[in-house]
Amino acid sequence: NGTRATVRGNIIARSSGHGCHQRRGGLNEDNLYLQNPIALQMGYSIEEGSPGAIARNNVILDSANLSAEPRGIAVLLCGLATADIHHNIIAHEETGSWGMAFLLDPHVQGFDLPTHSYTIHDNIVYHFDGTGTNWAYSFTAGFVPKVSVANNVLVQRTGGAVIHYSPSLTGHTFAGNAWSLPEPKPFWIDGVMHTPAEWETVLYLDADTEV
Numbered sequence: 001n002g003t004r005a006t007v008r009g010n011i012i013a014r015s016s017g018h019g020c021h022q023r024r025g026g027l028n029e030d031n032l033y034l035q036n037p038i039a040l041q042m043g044y045s046i047e048e049g050s051p052g053a054i055a056r057n058n059v060i061l062d063s064a065n066l067s068a069e070p071r072g073i074a075v076l077l078c079g080l081a082t083a084d085i086h087h088n089i090i091a092h093e094e095t096g097s098w099g100m101a102f103l104l105d106p107h108v109q110g111f112d113l114p115t116h117s118y119t120i121h122d123n124i125v126y127h128f129d130g131t132g133t134n135w136a137y138s139f140t141a142g143f144v145p146k147v148s149v150a151n152n153v154l155v156q157r158t159g160g161a162v163i164h165y166s167p168s169l170t171g172h173t174f175a176g177n178a179w180s181l182p183e184p185k186p187f188w189i190d191g192v193m194h195t196p197a198e199w200e201t202v203l204y205l206d207a208d209t210e211v
Contacts, residue, residue, distance in 0.1 A: 004026055005022050005024070005025075005026035005027070006026055006027045006028075006029075007020055007022065007026070007027070007028045007029075007031060008027070008028075008029050008030050008031065009030045009031065010031045010032070011031070011032045011034070012031060012032070012033050012034070012036065012039075013033070013034035013035060013036070014034065014035045014036065014064065015036045015037070016037075016066075017036075017037055017038065017066065018036065018037070018038045018039075018040075018041055019033045019036035019038065019039045019040060020033075020039070020040050020041070021038075021040075021041045021042075021044075022040075022041070022042050022043075022053065023043065023044040024043075024044070024051070025042055025043055025051055025052050025053035025080055025083075026042075026053060026054075027053075027054045027055075028040060028042065028053070028054070028055045028056075028058065029054070029055070029056045029057050029058065030057050030058065031058045031059075032058070032059050032061070033058065033059070033060040033061065033074075034061050034062060035061070035062045035063060035064045035095055036063065036064060037063060037064045037065060037066050037071035037072070037073070037096065038071060038073045038076055039060045039063065039073070039074050039075065040055060040058065040060070040074070040075050040076070041075075041076040041077075041078070042055060042075075042076070042077055042080060042083065043077055043078045043079040043080035043083070044078060044079050051080075051081050051082070052080060052081050052082035052083065052084075053077070053080050053082070053083045053084070053085075054083075054084045054085075055075060055083075055084075055085045055086075055088060056084075056085070056086050056087050056088065057087050057088065058088045058089075059088070059089045059091075060074045060075070060088065060089070060090045060091070060128075061091055061092050062092055062093055062094050062095050062096070063093050063095055063096030063098070063099075063128075063130070064095045064096050065095070065096055065097055070096070070097030070098055070130075070132055070133075071096050071097065071098060072093055072095075072096025072097055072098030072099055072100060072130040072133075073096075073098060073100045073103050074088075074090040074100065074101045074102065074125075074128060075088070075090070075101065075102050075103070076103045076105055077102070077103070077104050077105070077118065078104070078105040080116070080118070081116055081117075082116070082117050082118065083118040083119070083120075084118075084119050085102070085118070085119070085120045085121075085123065086119070086120070086121045086122045086123060087122050087123065088123045088124075089123070089124045089126070090123065090124070090125045090126070090128045091124070091125070091126040091127055091128055092126070092127050092128070093127065093128040093129055093130050096130050096131075097130050097131050097132040097133070098130045098132060098133045098134075098135075099128050099129035099130035099132075099133065099134040099135070099136075099156070099160065100130075100133065100134075100135050100136075100138055101123075101125040101128050101135075101136045101137065101154075102120055102123075102136065102137045102138065103135075103138045104118065104137075104138065104139045104147070116146060117146040117147075117148075118146070118147045118148070119147075119148045119150070120137070120147070120148070120149045120150075120152065121148065121149070121150040121151050121152065122150075122151045122152065123152045123153075124152070124153045125152065125153065125154045125155070125156075126153075126155045127155065127156065127157050128156070129156045129157055129158045129160055129181075133160070134156060134158060134159065134160025134161065135160060135161050135163075135164035135188070136154045136156070136160070136161065136162050136163070136179070137149055137162065137163050137164070138164040138165075139163075139164070139165045139172070146171055146172075147171070147172045147173075148172070148173045148174075148175075149163075149172070149173070149174045149175075149177060150173070150174070150175045150176050150177065151175070151176040151177065152177045152178075153177075153178045153179070154177070154178070154179040154180070154181070155179070155180045155181070156179075156180070156181035156182075157181075157182075158181075158182065159181065159182055159183040159186075160181065160183055160186070161183070161186055161187065161188040161193070162177075162179050162181070162186045162187055163186075163187050163188065163189070164188045165188065165189050165190070185198075187199040
């Protein structure tokens with residue numbers, strides 16, 4: 001639970017739940033995660049005081065379920081004042097039911113503080129699509145008001161959503177991302193799937209598809 005924890009240079013495989021959970025943030029870098037239901041969680045709740053987190057240069061391969069409970073989360077963020085998630089490789093989901101590369105979870109108190117800011121940039125997500133739910137970036141209701149998703153590459157084999165968000169994307173920015181997947185309406189906003197054209201012209205957000 002230390003605020004300055006550093007996890008570096010490990011191989012973490014086939015855990016019963018989390019590969020690594022840094023409840024109060026810190027630095028996570030140069031690790032290899034193999035077949036963990038939730039590879040990396042950073043943060044937990046505002047009450048515990050999670051000032052910030054950096055996750056960089058990690059490789060996350062495959063996932064797993066929790067017995068009969070579906071899982072398949074590469075990076076889970078919650079309760080952090082700031083987060084900088086960059087230059088990670090997330091790939092080859094074959095075992096877990098979910099294919100969630102980045103899940104920003106609102107189910108703790110204090111998420112909507114105006115000073116909170118997350119950046120997710122320069123990551124590669126390749127074939128991290130599970131047998132059930134496939135969301136590359138999932139931001140759920142009442143979450144961090146400032147999120148930047150930039151210069152990431154996403155390649156999926158099956159359908160699903162590049163962005164899964166509820167209820168809106170106010171205050172979030174998307175720029176320079178490249179993606180390729182077969183779903184014709186890959187942007188899920190508040191229960192409605194959108195085409196790339198709708199994403200750009202109606203929502204005025206980046207929808208770069210060049211890979």
